[in-house]
Amino acid sequence: MYYESLKSFPDDFLWGASTSAYQIEGAWDEDGKGPSVIDMAQHPEGVTDFKVASDHYHRYKEDVALLAEMGFKTYRFSIAWTRIYPKGTVEINPKGIEFYNNLIDELIAHDIEPLVTMYHFDLPYALQDKGGWSNRETIDAFANYAKTLYENFGDRVKYWLTINEQNMMILHGDAIGTLDSNLENPEKELYQQNHHMMLAQAKAMILCHQILDGAKIGPAPNISAVYPATSKPEDVLAANNFNAIRNWLYLDMACFGRYNSVAWSYFEEKGYVPEIQEGDMEILADATARPDFIAFNYYSTATVEASRGNDDAKNSTGDQQIVIGEQGVYKGHTNQYLEKTEFGWEVDPVGFRVTLREIYSRYNLPLIVTENGLGAFDKLEEGDVVNDDYRIEYLKKHIKQCQLAITDGVELFGYCPWSAIDLVSTHQGSSKRYGFIYVNREEFDLKDLRRIKKKSFYWYKDVIASNGAIIVEDKN
Numbered sequence: 001m002y003y004e005s006l007k008s009f010p011d012d013f014l015w016g017a018s019t020s021a022y023q024i025e026g027a028w029d030e031d032g033k034g035p036s037v038i039d040m041a042q043h044p045e046g047v048t049d050f051k052v053a054s055d056h057y058h059r060y061k062e063d064v065a066l067l068a069e070m071g072f073k074t075y076r077f078s079i080a081w082t083r084i085y086p087k088g089t090v091e092i093n094p095k096g097i098e099f100y101n102n103l104i105d106e107l108i109a110h111d112i113e114p115l116v117t118m119y120h121f122d123l124p125y126a127l128q129d130k131g132g133w134s135n136r137e138t139i140d141a142f143a144n145y146a147k148t149l150y151e152n153f154g155d156r157v158k159y160w161l162t163i164n165e166q167n168m169m170i171l172h173g174d175a176i177g178t179l180d181s182n183l184e185n186p187e188k189e190l191y192q193q194n195h196h197m198m199l200a201q202a203k204a205m206i207l208c209h210q211i212l213d214g215a216k217i218g219p220a221p222n223i224s225a226v227y228p229a230t231s232k233p234e235d236v237l238a239a240n241n242f243n244a245i246r247n248w249l250y251l252d253m254a255c256f257g258r259y260n261s262v263a264w265s266y267f268e269e270k271g272y273v274p275e276i277q278e279g280d281m282e283i284l285a286d287a288t289a290r291p292d293f294i295a296f297n298y299y300s301t302a303t304v305e306a307s308r309g310n311d312d313a314k315n316s317t318g319d320q321q322i323v324i325g326e327q328g329v330y331k332g333h334t335n336q337y338l339e340k341t342e343f344g345w346e347v348d349p350v351g352f353r354v355t356l357r358e359i360y361s362r363y364n365l366p367l368i369v370t371e372n373g374l375g376a377f378d379k380l381e382e383g384d385v386v387n388d389d390y391r392i393e394y395l396k397k398h399i400k401q402c403q404l405a406i407t408d409g410v411e412l413f414g415y416c417p418w419s420a421i422d423l424v425s426t427h428q429g430s431s432k433r434y435g436f437i438y439v440n441r442e443e444f445d446l447k448d449l450r451r452i453k454k455k456s457f458y459w460y461k462d463v464i465a466s467n468g469a470i471i472v473e474d475k476n
């Protein structure tokens with residue numbers, strides 16, 4: 001739809017950006033922190049581990065001051081479960097509570113609303129050792145952890161996110177580094193884990209509504225509109241399949257408290273039906289287990305064609321944004337209309353608007369974007385300059401689509417691109433940068449880790465100061 005004029009961003013729009021604990025904090029074993037699955041994982045050759053990352057644990061004050069300088073209204077970060085409970089449950093680590101108390105206080109002192117993800121890929125290794133999400137005990141460990149967070153930080157944190165990209169942990173856990181390589185029947189086991197995570201999320205939402213007055217909680221999946229490769233009905237059906245498996249399975253459960261029927265038929269066909277114990281569906285369907293809003297991460301759309309069941313066997317699951325396919329269900333297809341980033345991720349700003357519209361019309365809940373951004377090999381030039389015009393272009397186009405979606409009637413209340421500050425990518429190291437702030441380190445040479453404002457820092461500051469107006473006025 002073409003509009004003569006666009007609606008403005010709401011006055012209280014939450015401009016900010018995101019990070020996650022293990023990708024930014026470092027201090028991986030300091031002050032009583034226990035190991036997580038990420039700390040114990042093998043990292044791809046040639047890329048750094050997460051031991052020091054961006055050293056935010058020691059530099060959070062300087063970092064928050066920089067976010068405040070950009071004018072952030074909110075900051076989305078995650079709490080490392082293993083700082084709070086080094087072994088996942090039972091014994092609380094006071095130093096972990098202290099760190100996040102300090103970070104939250106620092107944000108509030110700078111008028112920045114904390115937006116907290118409870119769990120961003122870093123499951124405590126002590127729980128993994130006992131089967132991780134395959135073990136039902138992890139459900140209650142998560143609920144207990146969530147309760148501890150509400151009790152300690154709920155007086156100041158109003159916005160909570162349960163699990164970051166549960167769908168990517170299920171579909172691309174091998175790339176992200178969360179997949180337990182000992183699983184005998186991985187797909188079946190993963191959907192069992194998925195069921196347990198859904199229960200954990202439901203319990204955390206119920207507790208949030210019970211314990212905290214006025215707090216809001218939502219899921220944080222990675223959602224991409226799925227296009228059919230052609231208008232051939234079989235391709236459309238394949239897109240429909242992938243949409244159910246990639247997107248709606250997760251959001252239907254969170255928002256409606258039931259399994260998506262196409263995803264369920266897929267489980268039946270493939271032998272992935274999870275074991276459901278008595279009482280599980282009641283917890284999932286509980287009226288107080290419903291989210292107050294939906295947070296989602298968006299990088300690109302996905303395009304698929306029909307798979308007739310005789311394609312080459314699937315030998316890789318791609319990564320978060322690279323779709324391979326599954327025999328007889330769907331097959332990844334390169335979208336010829338889209339450009340790709342240096343890392344092979346398709347760039348689709350219009351698809352962002354499509355995705356926003358689809359989520360909103362399906363669930364009718366307020367939305368916030370908790371990730372969106374461009375990973376690139378930034379170059380530090382003489383005089384501490386980083387000319388990341390490509391990032392500005394990417395973000396500008398996506399913010400414009402937010403505005404169009406708002407004009408379409410989508411209730412969007414915030415935008416938090418990935419990432420606030422340079423950090424370590426899930427599987428492609430610290431040279432794949434996303435931040436507004438450059439961190440002076442290389443893959444294996446930690447240098448001085450000093451913070452340098454990129455060109456996008458100054459640009460985003462102007463975007464926020466104008467409440468997005470400079471984007472609309474820009475006719476390019």
Ligand code: BGP
Binds near residue numbers: 164424
């Ligand atoms: C999302 C994750 C983030 C983040 C981002 C970029 O899937 O939630 O943790 O890292 O993608 O991905 P990558 O780091 O693989 O480039």
